[in-house]
Amino acid sequence: MNRRVEMICLSALLMASLGSARAAECLPVVKGAWVRLPPVATMPMMAGFARIENPCRAPAAVAGAESLAFADVSLHETREEGGVSRMREVERLPIEPGKAVELKPGGLHLMLHGAYAPLAVGEKIVITLKLADGRALPVAFEARKTAP
Numbered sequence: 780m781n782r783r784v785e786m787i788c789l790s791a792l793l794m795a796s797l798g799s800a801r802a803a804e805c806l807p808v809v810k811g812a813w814v815r816l817p818p819v820a821t822m823p824m825m826a827g828f829a830r831i832e833n834p835c836r837a838p839a840a841v842a843g844a845e846s847l848a849f850a851d852v853s854l855h856e857t858r859e860e861g862g863v864s865r866m867r868e869v870e871r872l873p874i875e876p877g878k879a880v881e882l883k884p885g886g887l888h889l890m891l892h893g894a895y896a897p898l899a900v901g902e903k904i905v906i907t908l909k910l911a912d913g914r915a916l917p918v919a920f921e922a923r924k925t926a927p
């Protein structure tokens with residue numbers, strides 16, 4: 780490879796990495812994250828709620844979640860169907876630039892299965908949102924009895 784081609788390759792590489800670094804800087808912002816404590820501590824599942832904002836120029840999508848505090852975390856949506864409230868799993872939750880999605884009781888939520896330890900009011904639990912582009916967004920959820 781001659782020197783000129785080498786330089787061009789190098790600058791292309793540099794620009795590519797700068798581009799991805801810039802994209803990596805902008806992440807969705809999560810506000811008011813909380814986990815609703817079940818009325819009975821031994822209940823096998825509970826739900827997490829939050830507002831997820833996308834202040835970035837590019838669309839974002841949440842493609843899953845995980846936590847060291849729970850055996851299983853999934854994204855769910857509650858829907859009313861013929862007077863019956865049903866939950867379905869949401870595989871991908873897109874958030875357009877400048878928009879926000881609301882995870883709240885009766886709608887979208889994180890379904891938290893199999894807590895490894897009982898949670899106390901005020902405790903912070905880290906749940907990591909997995910973005911569709913491969914990035915991870917760790918979020919501190921506060922254990923509460925009622926919405927903040």
Ligand SMILES: [Cu+2]
Pocket residue numbers: 855856866888889890
């Ligand atoms: Cu659910």
